[in-house]
Structures are given as C-alpha cells and as structure tokens.
Amino acid sequence: MVSIKDVARRAGVSPQTVSNCLNNPAIVKPTTRDLVTAAIAELGYTPNASARRLRTQRSNTIAIGIAPVAYSRIYDRLLHALVTEAEAHSIRVMLYKTDSKQDEIRQFDALIRGGDVDSFVLTDTSHDDPRIPWLIEHRQTFVLFGRPWGLPDMHDPQVPWVDVDGRRGIADMTRHLILHGRKRIGFIGWPGISGTGHDRWLGWRDTLLAARMARPDELEGLCAYGEDRIGEGMTACMTLLDQRPDVDAIVCVSDTLATGAMMALPPECDVVVTGFDNTASAQSLEFPTVDQPLTESARQIVRIILERLDARDGARAAEAGGAAGANGTAGTTGTAETKETEETEETATRRTPESRDGLHVLLPPRIVVD
Structure with missing residues (x-):
C-alpha cells in the first residue's frame, strides 16, 4: 500500500x-x-x-437544499455541475430538504450542530432573504447562486455570490431580434417583486429605448406578466396580443413562460417567441433562448468556498500561533509571512474578469438561436 x-x-x-x-x-x-x-x-x-x-477539522462537505418542486428548471443541471466540480476537489455534496426559507434555517442549525458540513450553497435568493443574516450571525461559510436582492450593499464581503448576467442575456436577445427585422418587441415577465425578473426586464427596456424601437410611454403596453407556469404564459401572451396586436416578437423572462406563449399563438402567426434557461422545452419547441454557464458557475462557487475555508483556517492558525508566541514558542512569524505571500499569489491567479474582488462573480450568458 x-x-x-x-x-x-x-x-x-x-x-x-x-x-x-x-x-x-x-x-x-x-x-x-x-x-x-x-x-x-x-x-x-x-x-x-x-x-x-x-486532521483538518473539515467535513469536506458542501450542503445545498432541495424543495418539493425545483426552484428553477436549471436546478438539476446546476446540481450536476456542482457535484462534478466538488468531486474534482475531493468534496462531497449533501442534499437536504427544504419546504421554506425558515425550514431551511432549521436545517442549517441541525447540520451545523452535527458538524456535518463546511459550507452551504443557497439558491432561490429573494429580497430580504432571512437565510443570509442567519448564516452571517452564526459565522458560517456560504455562497449564493444568485444575487442578494434587497441588500444595501450588493458587494458586501460577508455575502459572496455567483450569478449569471440576465440583463445582458435579455439585451443580447432583444438586439438579435432587432437586427433580424423585428420592430414591435413585447415582454412577458414575472409579477411582483423579483430582482432577477426586474434585471431581465431592464435588459429588454434599455435595448428597445437605445435602438429607438419604442418610446418610454409605450413600454407598459408592450408588457404582460404571469407566474412561472405554462398556463400563465398562455394567458399573458393573449393579454399582450390584445394590448398590442402589432407585436411581432415576444421576449420572455423564462422558458416556461415562453412555452405557454408559443402555445397561445394563433396558427400561421408570424411572432417570434424567446425564452431564458435553454431547457428541454426550448430545445423541443425550437424557440430562441438564453443559456446559463452552469459549469463555470459551479467552478466559481467551489473556488470561493475553498478560498473562504482556507482563509478561516489560516485565521485560526494565526490565532493559535499568536497564543503560542505569547507562551514563548519561536519561529511562527516567518511562517505566517510566507503563507500570506503565497496565498496572495495563488488567489490572484484564480480571479476572473467578471469579478472585481473574487467574491462577487457575474458571468455572461449566451443566446441560443439555432
């Protein structure tokens, strides 16, 4: 052996x-x-x-919650990418059930008490998400997949995140439609407060206004809204066509709503419908969509977790070294300085152009039009 x-x-x-x-x-x-x-x-x-x-006092385990119904159609693909990346670093991924954000906090508490996990990956982020302050208060390592909508400082170093630039993706799709001759481009989004939904709406709005394809006072009439269900997409599409019969393209905030919109279009109707997420529905119905870089998202999530765990362990070692020095132990200062230099060099090689600090990463998506 x-x-x-x-x-x-x-x-x-x-x-x-x-x-x-x-x-x-x-x-x-x-x-x-x-x-x-x-x-x-x-x-x-x-x-x-x-x-x-x-030896390391680590479980080498990342935990991520699963709900009875997936938060997103891309969840399975994200989970597969996360497990693949974690496995490359000899890290396990643990799943726990969660029926609500408060239930998820109870799961956090149980897993922490049992020493079962080193860190958490949070999905389905929302305004004033109660999970974030709880994890900060309990000094836990975590990374969000999605931005912490509603926080006063989106780049708070205590709240690392990896997200996909939905605003850019929708803007690219809207620009593609304009370049291919579409002149009246509507939008179907989610109702209520949604940071992700509003971000994507901004991509559509800004592109139309910049191209002078609509006036500001026309935007409301070019929009309809529905919950993320196929039936709601059908209803929203019919509402939009009633409001603006001259619409020749519809940009949807998700593939689910786009699927419903496609089903609601009258026969022989020359209206292009686009989605977001590149799901099986988009591939089957062959409508244009926006693809999220989930493999790179998983890579960045694991990178941030490892760097934060290393920093935590380094801080503990420094505290222990300081205590030993106070008791007369020699030789700790030079080691600590060497470690700091090497960590800085190593960290610099891992930074990405989408991130200004390595803790908040916004990744570009790509449009799929074939």
Missing part, C-alpha cells in the same frame, strides 16, 4: 509538505504542488478521507 512517505520520497519533499499539499494547498508553492501531484498520480496514492477530515 502506497503511503504518504512514499509520495514524499518520489517528489523529493518532506512528508509534511505532501500533507500540506493535500490539506492546505494554498500555503505550498505551485511548483512544489506540481511535483507532489505528479508523484501522487504516478504512485496511485489515495489519501485516507476519514483521517484527513480528522
């Missing part, structure tokens, strides 16, 4: 360095990590997961 000492001999480093590569890679130089990684692959070494969790 291959041991950590065998890996160390093959890589030409100490067993402690191999351990650092496995348990706290941020403090190891990239060139050294490459040597250790190559030795692990060559020898086929598999770390003992239970022993590793004991």
Whole structure:
C-alpha cells in the first residue's frame, strides 16, 4: 500500500509538505504542488478521507437544499455541475430538504450542530432573504447562486455570490431580434417583486429605448406578466396580443413562460417567441433562448468556498500561533509571512474578469438561436 512517505520520497519533499499539499494547498508553492501531484498520480496514492477530515477539522462537505418542486428548471443541471466540480476537489455534496426559507434555517442549525458540513450553497435568493443574516450571525461559510436582492450593499464581503448576467442575456436577445427585422418587441415577465425578473426586464427596456424601437410611454403596453407556469404564459401572451396586436416578437423572462406563449399563438402567426434557461422545452419547441454557464458557475462557487475555508483556517492558525508566541514558542512569524505571500499569489491567479474582488462573480450568458 502506497503511503504518504512514499509520495514524499518520489517528489523529493518532506512528508509534511505532501500533507500540506493535500490539506492546505494554498500555503505550498505551485511548483512544489506540481511535483507532489505528479508523484501522487504516478504512485496511485489515495489519501485516507476519514483521517484527513480528522486532521483538518473539515467535513469536506458542501450542503445545498432541495424543495418539493425545483426552484428553477436549471436546478438539476446546476446540481450536476456542482457535484462534478466538488468531486474534482475531493468534496462531497449533501442534499437536504427544504419546504421554506425558515425550514431551511432549521436545517442549517441541525447540520451545523452535527458538524456535518463546511459550507452551504443557497439558491432561490429573494429580497430580504432571512437565510443570509442567519448564516452571517452564526459565522458560517456560504455562497449564493444568485444575487442578494434587497441588500444595501450588493458587494458586501460577508455575502459572496455567483450569478449569471440576465440583463445582458435579455439585451443580447432583444438586439438579435432587432437586427433580424423585428420592430414591435413585447415582454412577458414575472409579477411582483423579483430582482432577477426586474434585471431581465431592464435588459429588454434599455435595448428597445437605445435602438429607438419604442418610446418610454409605450413600454407598459408592450408588457404582460404571469407566474412561472405554462398556463400563465398562455394567458399573458393573449393579454399582450390584445394590448398590442402589432407585436411581432415576444421576449420572455423564462422558458416556461415562453412555452405557454408559443402555445397561445394563433396558427400561421408570424411572432417570434424567446425564452431564458435553454431547457428541454426550448430545445423541443425550437424557440430562441438564453443559456446559463452552469459549469463555470459551479467552478466559481467551489473556488470561493475553498478560498473562504482556507482563509478561516489560516485565521485560526494565526490565532493559535499568536497564543503560542505569547507562551514563548519561536519561529511562527516567518511562517505566517510566507503563507500570506503565497496565498496572495495563488488567489490572484484564480480571479476572473467578471469579478472585481473574487467574491462577487457575474458571468455572461449566451443566446441560443439555432
């Protein structure tokens, strides 16, 4: 059986360095990590997961809630991408049931008390989401998929998030319709307060106004609204056509509403309907849609979680080192300085152009028109 000492001999480093590569890679130089990684692959070494969790005081587990009905048609694809990315980092993904946001907070409490998870991924974010302040108060590591609508500071360092730029996606789709000759472009959105829905509406509105395809006083008559159900999409489409019979394209906030709109169109009607999410419905009915980069979203979510866990562990180590120094233990200052430098260099290589601080990432979608 291959041991950590065998890996160390093959890589030409100490067993402690191999351990650092496995348990706290941020403090190891990239060139050294490459040597250790190559030795692990060559020898086929598999770390003992239970022993590793004991040493690092981590469960190596991310938790994400599931509702009786998925919040979004893309949830399954996001979950698959998240599990795939987590697995590449030897992290497990745990699912827990949630029937409401308050129920989810109760699940948080139970999982934290049991020491079952290191971090949480939150979906279905909403205005004044009660889960966010609860997790902050209990000093838990978490990342949102979606922006924290309603917060006074969308870039609060305590609230990291990864989201897809829906405003840009809808703007690109509206621009595509204009360039292909559509002159009266309506919009079907969600009713009530929805940060995501309003963001997408802004993409439609801004593009129409910039292209002078509508006047500000015309916008209300070009809109209809419905809950995210096919029947509601049908009703909204009929309402919109009654308001503006001259509409020749309809931009929908989701594929579900677009599916309903398609079903409500009269036969031989030359109206283009577009959606958002690139679901099976869009592919089956072949209407244009907006595709979300879920694989990259998952990669960014896991990256942020790992960086925050490393920072938390580093802070704890620094506290422990400070206590040891106060008791006469020598040699801690130089180690701490080296770690800080290496973490800074490593973190810099992970930053993305869509993020100004690495904690708040807005990813560009792409339109699917074929």
